[in-house]
Amino acid sequence: MHEALRALNHIQSAGVIESYAIGGAIGATYYLEAFPTEDIDVFVFLPPPAPGAGLLLSLTPIYDALKAQGGIVDKEYVRFGAWPVQILTDANPLIAEAIREAVPVDFDGIPTRIFTAEHLCAIALQTGRPKDYLRVQMFLDQGQVDRVKLEVLAASHGLRERLRTMAALQSRARREDP
Amino acid sequence: MNAIDNAKAEFNRIAKAHLREELCRKSWPEKIAAVERLNALQRTLRASRARAPAR
Numbered sequence: 001m002h003e004a005l006r007a008l009n010h011i012q013s014a015g016v017i018e019s020y021a022i023g024g025a026i027g028a029t030y031y032l033e034a035f036p037t038e039d040i041d042v043f044v045f046l047p048p049p050a051p052g053a054g055l056l057l058s059l060t061p062i063y064d065a066l067k068a069q070g071g072i073v074d075k076e077y078v079r080f081g082a083w084p085v086q087i088l089t090d091a092n093p094l095i096a097e098a099i100r101e102a103v104p105v106d107f108d109g110i111p112t113r114i115f116t117a118e119h120l121c122a123i124a125l126q127t128g129r130p131k132d133y134l135r136v137q138m139f140l141d142q143g144q145v146d147r148v149k150l151e152v153l154a155a156s157h158g159l160r161e162r163l164r165t166m167a168a169l170q171s172r173a174r175r176e177d178p
Numbered sequence: 179m180n181a182i183d184n185a186k187a188e189f190n191r192i193a194k195a196h197l198r199e200e201l202c203r204k205s206w207p208e209k210i211a212a213v214e215r216l217n218a219l220q221r222t223l224r225a226s227r228a229r230a231p232a233r
Contacts, residue, residue, distance in 0.1 A: 001207075001210050001214075026210070026213075029206070029209045029210065029213055030206050030209075033209070034204075034209040034210075034212035034213045034216065035213070035216070036213060036216040036217050036219075036220050037213060037217070038217060082214060082217070082218075105206065107206060107207055107210075108207045
């Protein structure tokens with residue numbers, strides 16, 4: 001984890017990426033109890049394209065820069081020690097907002113940024129796989145998310161219905177297993 | 179459920195909640211170290227399941 005964060009900070013200061021933030025399960029472990037997860041999801045803003053460059057986005061410069069920092073490319077990941085890192089872009093407005101509003105944190109003296117708890121939940125609702133709903137439930141159960149902020153965020157990204165379904169499932173589960 | 183069962187269930191609920199609170203309070207690097215241990219354990223379990231003869 002340390003090597004991966006140092007490499008990401010290096011490629012950010014070298015201008016290969018504009019900025020980055022950690023999301024996914026590793027981001028969630030900042031707020032929640034530890035649970036097993038296999039990779040680090042890193043969301044990046046790419047620098048603006050050079051004048052005359054095409055519109056096609058390429059992650060190759062990022063992979064090359066991470067390789068130069070000791071990473072080993074393994075399918076869609078760049079591995080640092082035991083940790084595969086997956087590079088993802090600001091694919092939609094919610095993710096772009098999550099990167100912009102990410103919180104600066106410290107990992108054993110290494111500065112980095114992670115998504116807010118509300119953005120992690122909203123992105124999980126948007127992704128919508130069973131394991132993502134389960135994660136939102138963990139945030140709610142462990143009281144690690146501001147419910148009001150999440151409702152506002154969900155409403156502004158068209159996720160109000162999904163949050164409502166999630167809350168209904170949660171209260172049903174509570175009734176069945178108090 | 180009788181009163182003793184109720185008390186046990188309540189005790190377990192409080193113990194779980196306390197443990198969860200403790201786990202949430204750990205620092206992020208401590209939690210990541212725990213994730214690394216959990217991942218290693220999962221890999222070992224998968225490998226031993228793969229080695230086990232089919233029943």
